[in-house]
Amino acid sequence: MTIQIKPQFLSKDVFCKTYPQLYYGVDDTWFFIMTGDDKVCGLTLKAFPNPASLLRSFKNHALIEQDMSLPQTPSYLLAGTPFQQRVWEALLEIPRGIVMSYQDLANHLQMPKAVRAVANAVGANPVSPLIPCHRIVGSRQHIGGYYWGLPAKVTLLREEGVDLSSFKGLPMGREKEYRGSTFKCGDY
DNA sequence: CTAAATACTATTG
């Protein structure tokens, strides 16, 4: 499961006005949020710790639980600022198994001074790990941050075959804490 | 509107 269809982007403002109510549910793999016309606007792995916390990004909507499963070929409607949209589009270009630093990404977007703002936008994406924000790591071999927790980020990267052995974000002696996270990532 | 907060980083002690 990958994003096959280019996601459609929308300003938060318009999104809120167009979709005052949203529907959320879980299937075997995903916790997800959809619009009334069946577009996915939020999604995360069910196996992440407290996946339902994704709902708090949709505070301005009425949220209705619904018994449903994720469509075979979902279309995505992502609400964000133009800046966030630029960053998310760039993230979608990063192939599986490849990591780059927040600084690399900022450089790529031709805003090398805006590292910190870029990092904020990376973290603000509503469909991780589908938008592969886990592939952005710190400079100098540290793992960086992750909304769903560092263990989740580490596990995702290991699944993609990324060698993290020299990373400092995983303090020696605390390796176990990362190895110990048990969620399954599925075939995204 | 202003101020505070950031999933950052290079630099300095």
Added chain:
DNA sequence: CAATAGTATTTAG
């Protein structure tokens, strides 16, 4: 190692 200045954007008030 810790502290911090620099930085752009978002969010809270």
